[in-house]
Amino acid sequence: GESVGLHLPTLSVQEGDNSIINCAYSNSASDYFIWYKQESGKGPQFIIDIRSNMDKRQGQRVTVLLNKTVKHLSLQIAATQPGDSAVYFCAEIITNTGNQFYFGTGTSLTVIP
Amino acid sequence: EAEVAQSPRYKITEKSQAVAFWCDPISGHATLYWYRQILGQGPELLVQFQDESVVDDSQLPKDRFSAERLKGVDSTLKIQPAELGDSAMYLCASSLTGTSGYTFGSGTRLTVV
Numbered sequence: 001g002e003s004v005g006l007h008l009p010t011l012s013v014q015e016g017d018n019s020i021i022n023c024a025y026s027n028s029a030s031d032y033f034i035w036y037k038q039e040s041g042k043g044p045q046f047i048i049d050i051r052s053n054m055d056k057r058q059g060q061r062v063t064v065l066l067n068k069t070v071k072h073l074s075l076q077i078a079a080t081q082p083g084d085s086a087v088y089f090c091a092e093i094i095t096n097t098g099n100q101f102y103f104g105t106g107t108s109l110t111v112i113p
Numbered sequence: 114e115a116e117v118a119q120s121p122r123y124k125i126t127e128k129s130q131a132v133a134f135w136c137d138p139i140s141g142h143a144t145l146y147w148y149r150q151i152l153g154q155g156p157e158l159l160v161q162f163q164d165e166s167v168v169d170d171s172q173l174p175k176d177r178f179s180a181e182r183l184k185g186v187d188s189t190l191k192i193q194p195a196e197l198g199d200s201a202m203y204l205c206a207s208s209l210t211g212t213s214g215y216t217f218g219s220g221t222r223l224t225v226v
Contacts, residue, residue: 034215043117043204043217044156089155099208100169101146101215103155 012110019077021107023090028071030092035064035075037086038106044089047075077109085111115139117218119205125224131193134221138187138207142214144168147180147190148204150220156204162188195225 013019025033031052036044050057050064050073057064063076073090087106093099118137126132138145143164148156159178161169164185173180177196182188192199202220 036217041222043119043206043219045217046215091155099144100158100161101148101156101206103157106153106155 009106010108010110012112013080015082015111015113016079019075019080019084019109019111021075021077021088021090021109023073023075023104025071025073025090025092025102027092027094027102028068029096030094032093032095033064033066033073034091034093035062035073036089036091037084038089039086047088080109080111082111082113085109115216117205117207117216119203119218119221121221122219123222123224125226126195128197128225129194131191132195132223133189133191134203134205134223136188136190136205136207136218138205139209139216142207142209142216143185144208144210145182145188146206146208146215147188148206150202150204152201159190192223195223197225199223200225 034049035047037047038044048059048062048064050066055066061078065074077084087108089103089106091101091103093101120135145162147159149159150156159173160180162182165182178192180190202222204217204220206215206217208215
């Protein structure tokens with residue numbers, strides 16, 4: 001499958017600080033991106049998505065930024081809470097190949113109380 | 114809230130035995146995906162269905178894995194014979210249009226001994 005890599009495998013942040021999780025994707029044809037949160041022993045949970053015709057999208061405490069020039073995606077979590085501790089995956093979808101998902105290896109976020 | 118149902122949650126099987134996993138997508142979701150997730154890695158697409166038809170099974174090890182979605186609703190993934198390297202989390206996801214609403218089930222944790 002396609003390669004969707006993450007810059008940092010682990011990230012530790014102090015409770016209340018902002019977190020930034022980065023992701024590099026490889027295929028310039030990707031036109032839909034999703035960030036997932038996965039807690040231990042559970043399936044990935046949808047956080048936020050963004051389409052390639054946008055460069056920023058905001059949700060509740062989360063913001064996704066897309067830079068198509070350098071094929072980079074980031075997830076910003078504001079005022080990080082202990083419940084945010086999990087593994088975060090970015091995924092890219094290339095609609096011209098039938099909407100297949102490609103995932104990276106994930107970033108493990110630990111929030112220090 | 115609608116969920117993707119998977120069963121069993123856990124399965125331990127001996128190598129060379131057959132094992133099967135079941136997935137019931139969210140009602141009305143035409144696209145169904147099976148993923149394998151090895152511990153510490155991102156999910157890897159095994160097979161994608163659109164209704165009852167296979168859209169992509171290029172990463173499915175067809176000598177031992179099979180998947181079906183006979184009526185375009187629920188789906189079964191089978192492994193026969195199981196090998197030690199098949200130990201992983203098997204995740205099912207569904208989406209309404211193939212470009213939005215991707216939802217994962219809780220997964221089946223398979224251990225081959």
